[in-house]
Amino acid sequence: xxxxxxxxxxxxxxxxxxxxxxxxxxxxxxxxxxxxxxxxxxxxxxxxxxxxxxxxxxxxxxxxxxxxxxxxxxxxxxxxxxxxxxxxxxxxxxxxxxxxxxxxxxxxxxxxxxxxxxxxxxxxxxxxxxxxxxxxxxxxxxxxxxxxxxxxxxxxxxxxxxxxxxxxxxxxxxxxxxxxxxxxxxxxxxxxxxxxxxxxxxxxxxxxxxxxxxxxxxxxxxxxxxxxxxxxxxxxxxxxxxxxxxxxxxxxxxxxxxxxxxxxxxxxxxxxxxxxxxxxxxxxxxxxxxxxxxxxxxxxxxxxxxxxxxxxxxxxxxxxxxxxxxxxxxxxxxxxxxxxxxxxxxxxxxxxxxxxxxx
Numbered sequence: 001x002x003x004x005x006x007x008x009x010x011x012x013x014x015x016x017x018x019x020x021x022x023x024x025x026x027x028x029x030x031x032x033x034x035x036x037x038x039x040x041x042x043x044x045x046x047x048x049x050x051x052x053x054x055x056x057x058x059x060x061x062x063x064x065x066x067x068x069x070x071x072x073x074x075x076x077x078x079x080x081x082x083x084x085x086x087x088x089x090x091x092x093x094x095x096x097x098x099x100x101x102x103x104x105x106x107x108x109x110x111x112x113x114x115x116x117x118x119x120x121x122x123x124x125x126x127x128x129x130x131x132x133x134x135x136x137x138x139x140x141x142x143x144x145x146x147x148x149x150x151x152x153x154x155x156x157x158x159x160x161x162x163x164x165x166x167x168x169x170x171x172x173x174x175x176x177x178x179x180x181x182x183x184x185x186x187x188x189x190x191x192x193x194x195x196x197x198x199x200x201x202x203x204x205x206x207x208x209x210x211x212x213x214x215x216x217x218x219x220x221x222x223x224x225x226x227x228x229x230x231x232x233x234x235x236x237x238x239x240x241x242x243x244x245x246x247x248x249x250x251x252x253x254x255x256x257x258x259x260x261x262x263x264x265x266x267x268x269x270x271x272x273x274x275x276x277x278x279x280x281x282x283x284x285x286x287x288x289x290x291x292x293x294x295x296x297x298x299x300x301x302x303x304x305x306x307x308x309x310x311x312x313x314x315x316x317x318x319x320x321x322x323x324x325x326x327x328x329x330x331x332x333x334x335x336x337x338x339x340x341x342x343x344x345x346x347x348x349x350x351x352x353x354x355x356x357x358x359x
Contacts, residue, residue, distance in 0.1 A: 001088075001089065001092035003030070003089055003336070003340075004023060004026075004027065006085050006086075006088045006089030006092060007023070007026060007085045007089070009081075009085065010022065010026070010077075010081060010082060010085050011078065011081060012073075013073065013076035013077050013078065014073065014076070019062040019065075020062060020064075020065040020069060021058070021059075022073070023058060024054075024058045024059070024060055024065075025065060025069075025070060025073055025074075027054065027057060027058055028043060028047040028054060028064065029043050029070065029074070029333055030333060030336055030337060030340075031046075031047075031050070031054070032046040032047055033314075033330075033333045033334060033336075033337040034337040034340060034341060034355060034358050035355060035358045035359035036355045036356065036358075036359050038314065038315055038318075038319060039067075039319070039320075039321065040067040040068075040070040040071045040074075040321070041067045043067070043070055044064055044065070044066065044067045044070065046359065047064040048063075048064050051063065051064060071321070071323065071326060074325070074326045074329045074330065075323040075324030075325055075326040075329075076324060076325065077325055077329050078325065079138065079325040079328040079329050079332070082325075082328075082329055082332055083135065083136060083137070083155075083328075083332060084155070086135065086136075086332050086335070086336060087134070087135040087155045087156070089336075090132070090133075090134050090135065090339070091156075091157070093132075094127070094130075094132075094134070095157075096157065096159075096160070097127070097134075097156065097157060097158055097159070097160065097161040098159060098160025098161065099160055099161070100127055100128075100129045100130075100160075100161050100162070101127065101128045101129060101161070101162045101164065101295060101298050101299075102125050102126070102127055102128075102134065102156075102158065102161050102162065102163050102164070102183075103125070103126045103127075103128055103164050103165075103298070103299045103300075103301060103302040104123065104124070104125050104126075104149060104152065104153075104163060104164070104165045104169060104302075105123070105124065105126070105165070105166060105299075105302045105303065105307070106121055106122065106123045106124075106139065106145050106148075106168070107121070107122055107124065107307045107310070108120070108121045108122075109121075109122065109316055109317065109319070109327060109331055110317040111316075111317050111318050111319045111320050111321075111322070112319070112320075112321070112322045112327035113322070114322045114323075117322070120138055120327050120328055120331075121138070121139045121144075121145075122136045122137070122138055122139070122328070122331060123136060123137050123138075123139060123145050123148045123149060123152055124136040124152075124302070124306065124335075125152055125153075125156060126301070126302040126305075126306050128298040128299075128301045128302075130342075130343075131301070131305050131306075131342045132339045132342055132343065133306060133335045133338065133339055134156060135152055135155050135156060136152070136331070136332070136335065137149075137151045137152040137155075138328050145168045145169070146168065146169070146171055146174075149165065149168075149169050149174055150173065150174060150177050153174075153177055153178065153181065154177075157181075158178065158181045158182065158183040159181060159182035159183060160182060160183065161183045161184075162183065162184050162185070162186065162285065162295060163178050163183050163184070163185045163186075164185070164186045164187075164295060164296070164298070164299040165185070165186075165187055165188065166188040166299075167187075167188040167189060167190035167192055167193075168192070169187055169188075170187040170188055170189055170190070170192065170193050170196075170282070172249070172250065172251070174187075175187065175250050175251045175252065175253075175282075175284075176251040178251075178252075178284070179251040179252040179284060180251075184252070184283070184284045184285050185252070185283060185284050186257070186281050186282075186283040186285065186292065186295055186296060186299070187281060187282050187283070188279065188280070188281055189280040189281055189282055190280075195246065195247075195248065196243075196248050196282070197280065199243065199246055199248065200256050200258075200280045200282070201278075201280060203237070203239070203256065204235060204256070204258040204278075204280070207235065207237070208235070214237065214239040215237060215238065215239060215287075216235055216236060216237040216239070216287075217235070217236055217237075217287060217288075217289045218233060218234060218235045218236070218289050219233070219234045219289035219290040219293045220232070220233045220234075221293065224266075227265060227266055228263055228264060228265050228266060229263070229264045229266055230261060230262065230263050230264075231261070231262040232259060232260070232261050232262075232293065232297070233259070233260040233262075234257065234258070234259055234260075234289045234290075234292060234293035234296070235257070235258040235260070235289070236255050236256065236257050236258075236287040236288070236289045236292050237255065237256050237287055238254060238255050238286070238287040239256070240253050240254065240255065240256060250282060251284075252284035253282055253283075253284060254283065254284050254285060254286055254287065255282070255283045255284075255285060255286065255287040255292065256280070256281070256282055256283075256287075257280065257281040257282070257283060257292050257296065258278060258279070258280055258281075259278070259279045259280075259281070259293070259296055260276065260277070260278050261276070261277045261278075261279075262274050262275070262276050263275050263277075279296075281296060306338070309338065309351050310334060310335075310338065312352075313350070313351040313352040313355065314334050314337075314338070314351075316331070316334060337355075338351065341354045341355065341358070
């Protein structure tokens, strides 16, 4: 299925016949955002320069609409339906997610605030194996990630996938939904689940101090880069039955994980001290230390390869588009553009350079 075919079912929010067709507006907007446009004015400026090229794909009988028309249409366009078309397009590219790692995390579009209206917050599903965004759901604020995550997962066929979520997603219902969908999970554990967090921490403290006669395995990786040495130690265990005795019932739970990161600054100005951080997780995967260590580390790709790129290459946080549904719809346009740019393999270039080349 082509990109434009995936959006065939998108309903035009305008009630009457219009001079500028929705598919023309959509094609122009996607191509302009790929090529560097960061506002409706930018979309129009690029489209007017490339009108002859655009007419190779759609009639554009009345030329290019004004930036007011683009802004009005995308502010009225049903963002939920627009997102469903985006997911439909990605599902046609990846009909099965079996064996793939899917990271789920939220991001605030900071520039979308307007007076009393807070900035929109989006929860996205990102595939670390190919670096592509699979879908997103808008939340009212960060606390609502708990309700948005199941909505997002419901839009995807997650059977056979590994889902990783930070501590916000460490909820019984979310774990149950992932297992019911035929997938596995790795969920961060923090103080939003205080009983679980304390129990897991005490278990690994005892194991690390040699006070535990129950099974655990470890994997250690060391990297030297950017003037520092980082050692990551992953401890895992399949000793989970005791959690049920503490009224901690988690669907499909098979392993507990501790990641210990030690960072030491090297060089002339180094103090010689090292910082140590420990993070804890629960998982439905078998207790295989090396695999779980890679899976946990891969989760942060959504921050480095998606959120960071959207902020730096697309300047998402600086965008002041905010009327109606326009902020969310423009965010979807950015993710369409990012996926297309990521999937372009002819040259090993950064996203910003690819946008310039596309323009």
